[in-house]
Amino acid sequence: MVMSSQSVRSDGGDSPFRSAGLADLHLHSVHSDGTESPAEVMRCAFAHGVRTAALTDHDRISGWSEAAGAALGLGMTFLPGMELSMKTELRTLHMLAYLFDPDNAPLRAEADRIRRDRVERAQRMVRRIGKDHHIRWDDVISAAPEGATIGRPHIADALVARGIVSTRGEAFTEILDPGSRYYEPLYAPDPLTAVRLITNAGGVAIAAHPVTSGPESFLSRKEIDELIEAGLGGFEIDHRDNTPDGKAMLQAIADEHDLIVTGASDYHGDGKPNVPGENSTTQEMIARIIERATGTAPRFPDARNIVQRSDDRA
Ligand SMILES: [Zn+2]
Numbered sequence: 001m002v003m004s005s006q007s008v009r010s011d012g013g014d015s016p017f018r019s020a021g022l023a024d025l026h027l028h029s030v031h032s033d034g035t036e037s038p039a040e041v042m043r044c045a046f047a048h049g050v051r052t053a054a055l056t057d058h059d060r061i062s063g064w065s066e067a068a069g070a071a072l073g074l075g076m077t078f079l080p081g082m083e084l085s086m087k088t089e090l091r092t093l094h095m096l097a098y099l100f101d102p103d104n105a106p107l108r109a110e111a112d113r114i115r116r117d118r119v120e121r122a123q124r125m126v127r128r129i130g131k132d133h134h135i136r137w138d139d140v141i142s143a144a145p146e147g148a149t150i151g152r153p154h155i156a157d158a159l160v161a162r163g164i165v166s167t168r169g170e171a172f173t174e175i176l177d178p179g180s181r182y183y184e185p186l187y188a189p190d191p192l193t194a195v196r197l198i199t200n201a202g203g204v205a206i207a208a209h210p211v212t213s214g215p216e217s218f219l220s221r222k223e224i225d226e227l228i229e230a231g232l233g234g235f236e237i238d239h240r241d242n243t244p245d246g247k248a249m250l251q252a253i254a255d256e257h258d259l260i261v262t263g264a265s266d267y268h269g270d271g272k273p274n275v276p277g278e279n280s281t282t283q284e285m286i287a288r289i290i291e292r293a294t295g296t297a298p299r300f301p302d303a304r305n306i307v308q309r310s311d312d313r314a
């Protein structure tokens with residue numbers, strides 16, 4: 001991707017945000033369902049030309065300090081983030097949250113509750129699957145990286161390791177799909193609650209991949225209007241799973257309401273084809289996120305560590 005001269009210029013007034021290079025605001029580590037440590041994720045992002053990065057593990061912030069340390073050491077700007085689970089009656093959805101106060105009690109409690117239920121729900125699913133297939137909870141534990149919040153991806157890995165299915169994808173379509181008889185719903189707040197929790201914690205709420213092709217994750221116009229009313233900051237538009245029609249619709253709404261729009265990879269490490277920096281967020285939009293947030297500050301690198309664009313050959 002060629003950066004225009006405008007993107008190297010600071011649009012944030014007095015903001016120290018002047019980082020050139022790609023900006024990827026949606027990355028996962030082993031603290032949720034990624035395959036790499038937070039530091040490895042930052043190194044991988046850097047190697048792909050990313051100079052501003054956010055770690056957005058599902059419902060969890062425990063990777064922040066390691067990621068920030070690695071990012072700053074590489075001269076990158078780091079935005080603390082999280083991808084909060086939420087759901088409507090029919091669908092599970094995700095809300096990206098940036099620069100919120102990590103000590104905000106209501107948001108912390110909700111994220112803790114979702115994580116606890118994710119593990120208990122995984123145990124319930126494994127008990128159901130275990131009636132028909134040779135799989136136990138211990139197999140799932142062995143399939144998960146240390147410290148991971150156990151979820152369906154790890155059940156999938158255990159099913160593969162046991163030879164019950166041949167790939168993670170097959171595990172999801174055959175056994176872990178919401179239509180499957182083994183499926184158990186996950187606790188999550190509704191989207192309005194999610195936006196309010198993030199906003200009240202001083203964070204910026206950006207709807208993650210809101211227009212993917214499956215009927216499962218499509219937000220209606222009415223739902224979107226309600227979220228904007230509740231303080232939604234914007235949309236993650238440039239994401240590989242958003243449909244072209246959906247992107248055009250979101251861009252029109254964003255223009256109409258002057259919302260933030262982002263682009264990101266949703267990198268998970270080895271398990272998925274997504275590559276850091278495959279989509280990028282403009283410097284102007286990052287400056288707007290920083291300006292809007294009041295929960296915590298972005299972490300800016302020491303000037304000595306900043307790699308100039310002419311040296312971007314990592
Ligand atoms: Zn997501």
Ligand SMILES: [Zn+2]
Pocket residue numbers: 026028083266
């Ligand atoms: Zn994600």
